[in-house]
Amino acid sequence: MENISLEEKDLKYIWHPCSQMKDYENLPPIIIDKGKGIYLYDIYGNEYIDIISSWWSNLLGHSNDKINNAIKSQLDKLEHVIFANFSHTPAIELSEKLVHISPKGLDKCNFSDNGSAAVESALKMAFQYQFQKGNTKKTKFMCLSGGYHGETIGALSVGALDLYAKIYEPILIHSIRIKAPDCYRCPFNKTRDTCSTECFMYAEYEFEKHGAETCALILEPLLQGSAGMRIYPKEYLQKLRKICDEYNVILIADEIATGFGRTGKMFAFDHAGVSPDMMCISKGLTGGYMPMSVTLTSDEIYYAFYDDYNKGKAFMHSHTYSGNPLGCSAANAVIDMLLNENIIENAQITAKYLTEKMNERFLNHKNIGEIRHIGLIHAMELVVDKKTKEPFDAEKRIGYEIYKKALKKGLILRPLGNVLYFNPALIITKEQLDTSIDIAYNAIVEVLGE
Numbered sequence: 001m002e003n004i005s006l007e008e009k010d011l012k013y014i015w016h017p018c019s020q021m022k023d024y025e026n027l028p029p030i031i032i033d034k035g036k037g038i039y040l041y042d043i044y045g046n047e048y049i050d051i052i053s054s055w056w057s058n059l060l061g062h063s064n065d066k067i068n069n070a071i072k073s074q075l076d077k078l079e080h081v082i083f084a085n086f087s088h089t090p091a092i093e094l095s096e097k098l099v100h101i102s103p104k105g106l107d108k109c110n111f112s113d114n115g116s117a118a119v120e121s122a123l124k125m126a127f128q129y130q131f132q133k134g135n136t137k138k139t140k141f142m143c144l145s146g147g148y149h150g151e152t153i154g155a156l157s158v159g160a161l162d163l164y165a166k167i168y169e170p171i172l173i174h175s176i177r178i179k180a181p182d183c184y185r186c187p188f189n190k191t192r193d194t195c196s197t198e199c200f201m202y203a204e205y206e207f208e209k210h211g212a213e214t215c216a217l218i219l220e221p222l223l224q225g226s227a228g229m230r231i232y233p234k235e236y237l238q239k240l241r242k243i244c245d246e247y248n249v250i251l252i253a254d255e256i257a258t259g260f261g262r263t264g265k266m267f268a269f270d271h272a273g274v275s276p277d278m279m280c281i282s283k284g285l286t287g288g289y290m291p292m293s294v295t296l297t298s299d300e301i302y303y304a305f306y307d308d309y310n311k312g313k314a315f316m317h318s319h320t321y322s323g324n325p326l327g328c329s330a331a332n333a334v335i336d337m338l339l340n341e342n343i344i345e346n347a348q349i350t351a352k353y354l355t356e357k358m359n360e361r362f363l364n365h366k367n368i369g370e371i372r373h374i375g376l377i378h379a380m381e382l383v384v385d386k387k388t389k390e391p392f393d394a395e396k397r398i399g400y401e402i403y404k405k406a407l408k409k410g411l412i413l414r415p416l417g418n419v420l421y422f423n424p425a426l427i428i429t430k431e432q433l434d435t436s437i438d439i440a441y442n443a444i445v446e447v448l449g450e
């Protein structure tokens with residue numbers, strides 16, 4: 001083996017995700033050796049607070065004893081088995097639990113191995129459902145502007161973030177985009193307190209025009225994560241539920257980022273008191289341990305595929321690692337902990353503390369336009385001018401500059417453009433949040449001044 005540093009070797013052989021690799025010339029990848037709780041440790045022993053839960057996936061801390069043990073004991077029994085015609089106890093137990101904790105009316109679990117794949121599965125199912133119901137003109141998907149549903153061609157087609165999708169436009173499926181709520185820069189000049197979901201008229205407009213040709217609408221409920229942690233009211237979901245029913249459009253909830261307590265309830269849809277027809281989950285599902293995802297559907301949808309084999313109605317879709325037993329065992333441990341240890345309830349108490357402290361510390365800063373939050377997720381939008389809400393020029397990469405400063409001080413922030421956010425494991429303590437706030441504040445001041 002070549003005698004160069006690990007960092008050099010990394011860059012010689014690895015093409016990292018979602019990165020301009022040239023950036024690594026100045027800031028090589030940090031090589032992580034181990035993790036415990038909310039902390040990560042690099043090979044030189046430096047400690048970092050993982051305030052973004054390793055891409056929003058690490059739900060209950062790194063190297064969690066109960067999840068570790070669940071995977072270890074499963075590993076000694078069965079690592080994997082084909083999931084067509086075969087099954088296993090961890091998947092059966094997990095599916096029962098998922099149906100039990102999910103919004104009412106979600107009855108069946110279809111397994112994939114990452115979030116984008118769960119979305120692909122939902123889109124294909126929705127189309128095939130409508131087709132098999134005789135609604136052959138329903139061939140379009142609807143989505144919200146600013147939405148993010150993953151990186152595969154289908155998922156990108158219902159995503160609406162130019163940063164990820166623009167270049168591929170010529171090869172994407174054409175989807176109908178509804179102008180999404182934008183509660184910080186409300187086009188109706190309302191605030192969160194005075195809102196009556198006026199912007200729902202954009203949805204009504206698109207449904208009137210395209211509802212008849214639409215098979216399904218997909219959205220991130222209450223929180224558009226990748227768009228910059230944009231948070232919108234539950235009334236919007238309730239209205240969408242109604243209009244989807246009127247136009248016979250399947251409502252797909254992408255709860256990949258919002259599921260498992262991230263928003264203060266088990267699922268974001270629980271806030272709205274209505275159910276989607278399908279739900280995609282991943283990220284927190286295994287506590288951030290194993291690549292696994294599930295598409296849940298109603299029985300109504302499931303039975304549109306249920307017939308004699310030769311009718312050709314089955315959902316002929318598979319992934320090699322569907323229902324992987326190690327992933328299921330991790331997910332079972334996660335759900336058991338969420339249900340038995342008051343984790344979501346306690347995280348809500350911590351969240352309230354975080355809201356107070358963040359407001360105290362950041363709200364008066366000249367460049368912090370808004371602090372918005374749901375559950376433990378707290379986001380700060382940086383602006384040039386608080387009155388006009390003028391955003392920083394993206395080319396300045398203000399977020400990235402702050403990220404680099406915070407990293408030196410031991411906090412992993414990884415902003416979305418001009419939006420800094422905390423999305424920590426649900427088990428984070430008030431003291432750990434205090435430290436994170438201190439570091440974030442100092443990093444902001446180093447880049448933008450007091």
Ligand SMILES: *Cc1c(COP(=O)(O)O)cnc(C)c1O
Nearest residue numbers: 114115116148149150254256257
């Ligand atoms: C992360 C994410 C996805 C994609 O999941 P991957 O596992 O990265 O493919 C889809 N939708 C939402 C809302 C996400 O946050």
